[in-house]
Amino acid sequence: MEQVTYKVSEVEHLERIDKLLSSMNEEWSRSQVQQWIKNDLVVVNENVVKGNYKCKTGDTITLTVPEPEPLDVEPEEMNLQIYYEDSDVLVVNKPRGMVVHPAPGHVSGTLVNGLMAHCKDLSGINGVMRPGIVHRIDKDTSGLLMVAKNDMAHESLVNQLVHKTVTRRYKAIVHGVIPHDKGTIDAPIGRDEKDRQSMTVTEKNSKDAVTHFQVLQRFKDFTYVECQLETGRTHQIRVHMKYIGYPLAGDPKYGPKKTIELDGQALHAGVLGFDHPRTGEYLEFEAALPKEFEEVLDWLEKRS
CATH class of the missing domain: 3.10.290.10 (RNA-binding S4 domain)
Structure with a gap:
């Protein structure tokens, strides 16, 4: 326990x-x-x-x-946005508000439930609770995820993540006006000792974390940015942007609460690219911003 x-x-x-x-x-x-x-x-x-x-x-x-009890994950029919699929991999656009995988007390309505109904062949490396899941994004973050349909594909995709060859670009809205057009945040991330459910920049029990960002548009008191992950730590973009003084808008954990009309952080995994596990061909996909994200940008533009 x-x-x-x-x-x-x-x-x-x-x-x-x-x-x-x-x-x-x-x-x-x-x-x-x-x-x-x-x-x-x-x-x-x-x-x-x-x-x-x-x-x-x-x-x-x-x-x-308490220790989690073994659970039977049930397939659930969902209208998933599948961007690519073959016998090895699948790329799906996860909507905001959907949890990636089941957990005790939350065993239905997750992306894994929908994937199990969509296709019967998912890698088993992560066990029954997270079949096929190679990487994850937070519940209130929307965007693209790659899913492995067999163990060979899973090992290949994880290896690419480890060697930092996967392209992952996110769109985000942050508090404050960033004066410089681009930058790199190189700061290790670990568990926050004062709040074990949060991550923070720390030297203790941390892992290296690198985020590159570029300003797309400035507003009155917000900035629209694109962030590219070099590493993939838990809450990395949310923690790094807070660390440099520009926390994500709408982020209930790391930023000021209820500053925009959005339930959760304004963060979208818009671009995902990787080498196909079997053919070696580089594949890249882009998912448009969700409607509610676009509406926040429109509102910011009008008030500026």
Whole structure:
């Protein structure tokens, strides 16, 4: 079992504990957190509480996360946006709001559920919970993902990620006006010791992380950028842009809350390129911005 300790901040004062905990990790559903509370796995200031407990500034929450139970992942018919598919690989455009793979308490409605209904042959390297998944993007990030349909393809794609030969370009809207046209952020990322559900730039238990960015358009108090990943750390773009003082707009974890009309961070994985595992041919795909992202850009342009 993993134990997570969290200190309630001023902005979270009077927030329900079940809502607060479920917002800390996209793989924790609210119903699952409520069950943990019922099972006395959540204590506040060393006292057992109920699911409707309203947190107070300075409260120390301790959550004991139980070991996940083996789950049967069920196929679900979905209208997936498949950009490419053959006997080895598949490229899919994940919509905003969809979780990539199932987790305890969140076993349906994920991309993996839809992929299992779409095709029966997915690599088994990552096990039953994440068949075929080579890399992932956050729930509220939209865009392109490559999926392996057999173990040979999986190993090849992972090897390309390790050797930094995969092209991954993201569009993002950030707070503030970036004065320079482009730049590179080279700063190691690791788990935040003060908040175990967040990542941060740190020298402790970290891995190297490099993000290149280019300004596409400046607005009154926001900037529209394209970021290219050289490495693929958890929350890398979100953490790096915050680190240099330009956090992503709409990001509930790393940026100011509720500054734009978008549920979650303004981040879209728009370009994905890799060498085909079998033929070696370089393939590259581009997915247009989602409608809601375009609407935010239009709104920013009008108010500027």
